[in-house]
Amino acid sequence: MSLAREADPDVEITRLDAASYSAGMLGVTTSPSLFAEDKVVVVDGVEQGPDDLFADVQAYLPAPAPGVVLVLRHGGGVRGKKTLDALRAAKVPEVTCDAVTSDADKTAFVMAELKRAGRRADAGAVRALVDAVGSDLRELAASCAQLVADTTGMIGVEAVERYYGGRIEATGFRVADAAIAGDAGQAVALLRHALATGLDPVPIVAALATKLRTLAKVGATRSKGQGALRELGLAPWQVDRALRELRTWTPEGLAAAIGAVAAADAEVKGEGRDPQFAVERAVLRVAAASRD
Structure with missing residues (x-):
């Protein structure tokens, strides 16, 4: 959309939420305006759309409106596959955006x-x-x-x-940072605040796991020199921070912490009765392991 604005500051941009789509909306938003201005129509969350959306897209495909750029954002999954296949068969440009998670x-x-x-x-x-x-x-x-x-x-x-x-x-990484540092009191205080403000236990456990994986990778590689550390795919500041944090960790403590977080991961994803208790116990175990 920024490129469209650069090309034409007056371009009309319309966003549609697929989850609330009603039959005929695509035809209305792509119809020519009174002064024949160019348009960009973005449909977000196509995978959540109703059958009416898929029918309208397939009906629109053989004769797209002139001067209109239609962008369909599909978040993955099998819903709408027939429509996606029709778009691909028509050689509509497709851009794959891999999830950015690290x-x-x-x-x-x-x-x-x-x-x-x-x-x-x-x-x-x-x-x-x-x-x-x-x-x-x-x-x-x-x-x-x-x-x-x-x-x-x-x-x-x-x-x-x-x-x-x-x-x-209130983020999981602040909780993880405190636990990794061995500050159990701060970690639990941040954890309870995060949970009280609506943060789910799952991303908190994920943050703990990410931090521990980073420590494990850096710890296993540091003896091989800076070249090997650069090949880990981590930002320099992440490597530097991990090296500092590893000063208070032993291999046995790191293994114990990873085991505790793995157990908590299973519990918060359905194997336990109390996800909040599971994540708090994991935080305490990680903090304790950093001193082992």
């Missing part, structure tokens, strides 16, 4: 967004932003745009915490 990819995304805007952020600020809003790339991009618009110069941790501090405090 911290390294999110960090790279933030840095690219800021670079495109002609701005920079220090490593701590990038990490804080990823911790706060990194679960959704659109939200992460919007956060970058806000920081660019509302700050000047190098973006530091202070600016990120000013805008997103409350969210940072």
Whole structure:
């Protein structure tokens, strides 16, 4: 859409939510305007759409409206497969967007967004932003745009915490950071706050697992030199942080913590009766293991 705006600042952009789609909406939004202006129509969450949407897309396909760019965003799954197959058979351009899940990819995304805007952020600020809003790339991009618009110069941790501090405090990675550091009291306090504000236990356990995997990878590779560490696919600041954190960990403690988090992962995904108790127990076990 930004490219469309660059090409024509007056282009009409319409977004449709597939989940609330009604029959005929596509025809209405793609119909020529009074002054024949170009249009961009984006349908989000096609996989959640009703049969009416799929029927309208297939009816539209043989004769698309001139001057209209129709973007269909499908989040995966089998729903709408017949329509997707019809689009592919018609050689409609398809862009595959792999999910960005790792911290390294999110960090790279933030840095690219800021670079495109002609701005920079220090490593701590990038990490804080990823911790706060990194679960959704659109939200992460919007956060970058806000920081660019509302700050000047190098973006530091202070600016990120000013805008997103409350969210940072409630993220799974803050819980994980405290547990990895062996600060059981802080970890549990952050955990209870996160749960009280609606954070699900599953991403908290995932954050613990991610942190421990990073420690395990760096710990197993550090004796092989900097070249091997660079091949891990981690950002330099992640490697540096892991090396610092490993000073309080033994291989036995790390193995115990990984086992505790693996057990909690199964419990919060249905094998246990109380997901919140399971994640709190895992946090305490990780904190204790860091001193073993």
